[in-house]
Amino acid sequence: MKRRTLRKFSSGQTTDHHSVYVVLLDKVVGKLRKVRLANPARDPKKPCVYVGMTGLTPEERFANHQAGIKSSSFVKRFGLRLLPELYAHLNPMPFAAAAQMEKDLTEDLRRAGYTVVGGH
Template sequence: MPKTLYTIYVVELSKRVFTANAKFRKANPHYHGVLECLYVGMTSKTPKERFMQHKTGHRSKKGYKIASKIVETYGTYLRPSLYNHIDPFFTRTEALKAEEQIALELRREGYAVWSN
């Protein structure tokens, strides 16, 4: 059985998220509105499949919501140019750590970023 791989993906969010969502604003106090608002996530699915789960408010088999409300409400499209260069990860732990690092790097570049 092939080993599960985890990939990082980036979704562009409508800039409305910055004015409409206080938690997003608080997470991005140095954002100046020049670059885009982004969501960084990791998945064992393809980025396209995961994005569609977010947009449809997907729930797990046990009924837990596994879609990000921010992406469901404000997600516009995937930004492959910001993640295609990142190799997949063999463990969920590695992918979560990378997700956090990439979100931090993008924030340093001037993007407003949300990640879980």
């Protein structure tokens, strides 16, 4: 009997399919105590945003948030739209890079005065 070997099957997809994304939130989020404490240097004139990471497209992930599928309560309740001008130039990337970029983007936006939630 011939010994079988496992072959690596290519799905045709690149491993760089993860993305970071930014969602514009309603300005009422900036008035929540928990959010203000997490963003002490926030500029009230700049928008409130949610930063996330996904293996889907940002548009698919935003639709899932709105539908309540593995959703952030902030995005489900207060999400208005995606802000591709803040993230489109960064995507796509491998999982590890996306996980780090989510944190880095969160810190960068906070430093710039945005009120940021998410961005584990």
